[in-house]
Amino acid sequence: MTETALQPRERILNAALNLIPFEGWTDKMLAQAVEAAALPQGADALYFPEGVLDLLAFWSEQLNDEAAEALSKLDLGALKIRDKVTQGVLARLEAIGPHEDAARRAMARLSLPDSFLTGRMSATGQLWSAADMIWRAIGDTSTDANYYSKRTILSGVIAASLPVWINDSDPAKEKARAFLDARIANVMxxxxxxxxxxxxxxxxxxxxxxxxxxxxxxxxxxxxxxxxS
Structure with missing residues (x-):
């Protein structure tokens, strides 16, 4: 699919991911991304009315979709629950691809006070959505208290594994994978x-x-x- 055939929000995101390593997740960067995507001035307010945090949340949702698609291609039925969860987290981390610097800067941006009470745009909201995507993708159908405990615990695993993943310079991510395995073992x-x-x-x-x-x-x-007896 050509860049011009993409939806405006996707075009802005793609342009932003090229700018973030230099500009960070800022409103200035968002305006530059609109220009780079060949969209009219003010399109940022139209497509991302909540600003750069809205764009960041959209990227997280895109990563969730990519991870879910990758998981749908695996024979999950042949795996134990531990391996299913591991594959789910790996799929979400691998979806970041070459944009690890953008993910690193996203973590810093989401640590600022203005992102704490923004629902889906907060770090907590994005972690919960990622955990929910993984559990659903691997076939979880719980509706009781386990529904919440599973997602809360897995959110913590993702939060702990993400910085290790993006800071592991080894292409094979051996240290990051070992760290994730240890966290999953703790959960089990x-x-x-x-x-x-x-x-x-x-x-x-x-x-x-x-x-x-x-x-x-x-x-x-x-x-x-x-x-x-």
């Missing part, structure tokens, strides 16, 4: 611990039933497991 240990706690307490009464029993007299009885 935590999930195993959660399962053990859930199994050990499955016969316990709920806090609500305990409080109700105290209020109306008596305490609920705990089920005792029979000892094996």
């Amino acid at each position: 240990q935590f999930e195993k611990f959660k399962w053990q706690v859930k199994s050990a307490t499955k016969d316990w009464p709920s806090p609500a039933s305990i409080l109700g029993s105290i209020r109306y007299g008596g305490l609920p009885k705990f089920k005792r497991r029979r000892r094996r």
